[in-house]
Amino acid sequence: MNTTLITGASSGIGEAFARRFAALGRNVLLVARSEDKLVSLCNELGRINSIRAQYVAMDLSKSDSPARLFEETEKRGLVIDMLINNAGFGSMGEFANLDLARELEMIDLNVKALVDLTYRFLLPMRARKHGTIINVASTAGFQPVPFMATYAATKAFVLCLSEALWEENRPHGVHVMALCPGVTDTNFFEAAQIEMPPMRSSQSPEDVVDTALRGLARGKSHIVSGWTNLLMIESERLVPRSFVARIAGRALRPHFGDGDKDTSVGKEAKDK
Numbered sequence: 215m216n217t218t219l220i221t222g223a224s225s226g227i228g229e230a231f232a233r234r235f236a237a238l239g240r241n242v243l244l245v246a247r248s249e250d251k252l253v254s255l256c257n258e259l260g261r262i263n264s265i266r267a268q269y270v271a272m273d274l275s276k277s278d279s280p281a282r283l284f285e286e287t288e289k290r291g292l293v294i295d296m297l298i299n300n301a302g303f304g305s306m307g308e309f310a311n312l313d314l315a316r317e318l319e320m321i322d323l324n325v326k327a328l329v330d331l332t333y334r335f336l337l338p339m340r341a342r343k344h345g346t347i348i349n350v351a352s353t354a355g356f357q358p359v360p361f362m363a364t365y366a367a368t369k370a371f372v373l374c375l376s377e378a379l380w381e382e383n384r385p386h387g388v389h390v391m392a393l394c395p396g397v398t399d400t401n402f403f404e405a406a407q408i409e410m411p412p413m414r415s416s417q418s419p420e421d422v423v424d425t426a427l428r429g430l431a432r433g434k435s436h437i438v439s440g441w442t443n444l445l446m447i448e449s450e451r452l453v454p455r456s457f458v459a460r461i462a463g464r465a466l467r468p469h470f471g472d473g474d475k476d477t478s479v480g481k482e483a484k485d486k
């Protein structure tokens with residue numbers, strides 16, 4: 215049974231992907247940790263659309279999770295012809311003040327699990343000469359972002375990996391694309407235990423999914439969501455990267471710099 219696998223589908227952009235693809239008549243397999251949310255979303259999607267909506271509740275930051283998820287799809291007889299690697303989280307604050315375990319967990323989820331799942335599901339897609347992989351990166355992946363250093367670096371990895379895999383897999387009938395949202399109105403900032411940045415307009419998760427569908431239709435290697443975000447990224451190419459880092463640092467230091475309002479997870483962990 216052809217199925218779209220969406221990680222991080224219990225809220226935000228992943229949930230919007232699930233709703234959209236279910237509405238388009240695609241079977242979905244939803245993955246996240248919050249089983250209650252996945253159960254009610256699957257029930258709703260299965261009832262409204264004539265599709266099969268299933269879930270697997272798991273923590274993808276655990277090293278054996280991607281392998282277990284792959285085996286589970288085989289056991290259920292699912293043909294995953296579309297994989298959306300969307301699960302991810304961020305942190306903000308001075309790198310030296312953040313909780314190291316949490317930073318490493320971020321790399322495990324945003325990078326390691328994404329590579330693992332991409333590899334495992336890519337092989338059968340290539341064998342079938344058909345498939346789509348959307349890796350959710352971020353506008354943060356285009357430049358260094360002080361006070362979001364690890365997060366931005368994980369997204370730079372996702373962007374770079376996806377663009378390379380786009381080229382490698384074109385002759386094999388598999389479309390790999392990085393989706394780069396800017397600030398989006400989801401639980402992302404709550405999950406990172408930080409306030410939403412005050413200075414930028416945000417998009418809805420549905421806007422981001424619209425962008426992804428446009429990117430797929432055009433066969434893009436990556437796509438940035440939102441014209442203002444695209445404009446910002448294009449203009450950054452014209453100046454030295456150190457200048458971009460300094461400007462970003464200047465904007466974020468008052469919110470997340472040492473000695474100022476530090477709402478990072480690491481600060482809380484250190485205070486315990």
Ligand SMILES: NC(=O)c1ccc[n+]([C@@H]2O[C@H](COP(=O)([O-])OP(=O)(O)OC[C@H]3O[C@@H](n4cnc5c(N)ncnc54)[C@H](OP(=O)(O)O)[C@@H]3O)[C@@H](O)[C@H]2O)c1
Nearest residue numbers: 222224225226227246247248274302352397398400401402
């Ligand atoms: N919101 C933004 O401004 C923004 C901008 C650019 C890029 N992004 C990227 O967009 C993606 C989706 O984020 P979002 O904005 O939609 O935030 P969100 O609402 O917090 O969604 C994150 C999703 O990931 C799941 N998740 C988190 N940790 C997980 C784990 N260890 N194992 C399995 N699932 C896990 C969450 O579900 P559970 O908690 O139930 O596990 C949730 O479904 C992320 O990769 C994020 O980096 C977001």
